[in-house]
Amino acid sequence: MAYAAKQGRRPPEYASKSSHGYIVVDPTVEALLKNCHFPKSAQEVTLTDYENVKVNDGQDNPIENIIAVDGSFRETDVRSEFPSSTLTFFQFGILFFRRMDLEELETQPFIDPGDIAKLNNIQRVKLAFPTKNIIYKDEKTLTHSVRRALYEFFTTQPSGDTLIETLRWLLYEEYSTGVETWQLANCPQCGRSNVDLNRGEMSDDFTFNCPHCKDQIFLTDVFRLHEAIDDELGAGGVISYTMNLIEHLLVLHVIRLILKTKPDVLKETLFIKDGPLAFFGQTANLYKPTRKLLTFLDGNNDIYMVGLEKSGAFVEHADQISEKIPPNTALILNNEYIYKYIIPGHGDDESPYGKTTYFGNKVIFKTSEGQVYVASIPTLRALVAPKKEIFLNLETVLLNVKLLRCDMYDSALIPVALANKLISLSDHPSATILEKFAREHIKK
Numbered sequence: 001m002a003y004a005a006k007q008g009r010r011p012p013e014y015a016s017k018s019s020h021g022y023i024v025v026d027p028t029v030e031a032l033l034k035n036c037h038f039p040k041s042a043q044e045v046t047l048t049d050y051e052n053v054k055v056n057d058g059q060d061n062p063i064e065n066i067i068a069v070d071g072s073f074r075e076t077d078v079r080s081e082f083p084s085s086t087l088t089f090f091q092f093g094i095l096f097f098r099r100m101d102l103e104e105l106e107t108q109p110f111i112d113p114g115d116i117a118k119l120n121n122i123q124r125v126k127l128a129f130p131t132k133n134i135i136y137k138d139e140k141t142l143t144h145s146v147r148r149a150l151y152e153f154f155t156t157q158p159s160g161d162t163l164i165e166t167l168r169w170l171l172y173e174e175y176s177t178g179v180e181t182w183q184l185a186n187c188p189q190c191g192r193s194n195v196d197l198n199r200g201e202m203s204d205d206f207t208f209n210c211p212h213c214k215d216q217i218f219l220t221d222v223f224r225l226h227e228a229i230d231d232e233l234g235a236g237g238v239i240s241y242t243m244n245l246i247e248h249l250l251v252l253h254v255i256r257l258i259l260k261t262k263p264d265v266l267k268e269t270l271f272i273k274d275g276p277l278a279f280f281g282q283t284a285n286l287y288k289p290t291r292k293l294l295t296f297l298d299g300n301n302d303i304y305m306v307g308l309e310k311s312g313a314f315v316e317h318a319d320q321i322s323e324k325i326p327p328n329t330a331l332i333l334n335n336e337y338i339y340k341y342i343i344p345g346h347g348d349d350e351s352p353y354g355k356t357t358y359f360g361n362k363v364i365f366k367t368s369e370g371q372v373y374v375a376s377i378p379t380l381r382a383l384v385a386p387k388k389e390i391f392l393n394l395e396t397v398l399l400n401v402k403l404l405r406c407d408m409y410d411s412a413l414i415p416v417a418l419a420n421k422l423i424s425l426s427d428h429p430s431a432t433i434l435e436k437f438a439r440e441h442i443k444k
Contacts, residue, residue: 039344042320050337053330053388055398057368063304063400064268066102068095068415069250071243071274074425075131075236076435078442085133088239092125093423094250095415102404102414122422125250127153129242132234134442143229146238147188150225151218155206158253161260163246164206164219166253170289171222172199175259176296185285188226189215197222224282241281247273251305252290259301267302270400274416277307277360277376284357291359294378298392306397307360307376308416314374317342318364325366330375330398333362334385352382361386363394367402371411375401 023029071092079085129149130136136145154164169175171182184195190213197208197217206219223245229235251271258266279286297303309315314333325331338353339345354361360376361383367373378392388394406412 045321051332055328063270066415068272068419069247070419071247072424083133086131088131090127091423093419094123095419096121125157142231143226146235151220154220166256188221189213228282245283271305273307278358287359304393309374318372318374322372327368330363330365352384355382365398
């Protein structure tokens with residue numbers, strides 16, 4: 001790591017122009033490179049050995065309502081001088097519209113602004129937490145500050161039925177017979193492992209007392225984000241995990257409210273999440289109760305859900321092989337295909353791809369108009385070679401993905417594009433305005 005110019009009186013230290021020579025003549029480096037390999041190219045892909053599913057346009061479509069969830073974040077400098085300090089602002093959107101409203105627009109020669117407004121029915125949810133060199137309220141460290149900010153967000157958002165009630169409902173399986181205990185990996189206060197959080201010992205404010213140190217544990221500590229925060233380096237490593245986590249919890253929150261008020265509506269509603277159906281990093285363990293919930297819903301109600309990816313290795317691969325996929329066809333991705341063509345490696349015959357993070361499986365779907373989507377759809381269990389039968393309503397979900405296409409962007413969907421447009425935070429002017437807003441209020 002070179003020295004930087006701090007006060008402008010001395011030049012910065014520049015990198016050496018010749019040190020690469022020691023690398024290119026090193027035999028151990030050369031041996032390592034010879035043992036590396038790339039995934040196979042798109043020209044080498046053969047689809048005949050993998051399961052394809054035809055999506056019939058003429059099938060009955062039970063979906064009447066579309067609910068899409070998307071999130072955006074912006075990390076903002078609130079003090080640039082040493083020690084620099086940052087906050088992260090999040091904004092999430094829950095977009096709702098009826099499929100009928102969209103279909104009526106297609107038949108109109110002119111679009112009335114009032115009709116467009118029917119598609120912009122969105123509820124926004126906001127969150128901010130300290131990311132570096134900021135302490136929240138009377139908390140003693142940055143780690144505890146982030147814990148507190150998340151806990152207060154979950155206990156206040158959305159208004160009425162809160163997200164923390166949905167979290168309790170999910171973890172303790174209150175939608176069915178229920179379970180009594182969730183095991184926390186470690187106490188964020190004393191660090192002791194395998195702490196049992198018994199539902200009967202939960203306070204009215206969704207907190208527990210650690211059986212070892214007696215300090216307070218929040219129900220939101222089950223996310224384990226405190227494990228990935230460094231009080232000196234900051235909380236930047238948990239930002240993307242937090243956004244993905246809350247997007248999922250918002251979907252499950254809406255499902256809980258529908259079951260509570262009008263359960264029959266669930267059978268005619270498609271839930272769309274931006275990104276794959278998976279929990280990552282410290283939050284990964286939440287895939288287990290989520291899959292249990294979806295299995296319950298499949299047996300007692302019905303559930304239609306899809307996660308759609310905009311970028312990444314799977315999306316790039318889908319673009320490369322799009323000409324090889326027949327129209328109205330979904331290619332189900334199994335272990336062999338993923339590790340042969342997309343991710344370098346050798347798939348374990350007993351370890352399905354994403355088995356500790358995903359509660360669904362991926363498919364590449366090509367519509368009759370040529371749009372290509374990478375979609376993850378809930379499955380009843382993780383398999384090395386998933387078949388059509390384990391997906392929850394695969395054909396109906398993909399039929400509606402096709403109907404919701406958006407021609408403004410490549411392989412886009414109207415609800416996802418609308419939600420992103422209504423909640424995304426731009427570099428300019430959003431970042432500048434949020435920076436000024438934060439500085440003004442922190443000074444107070």
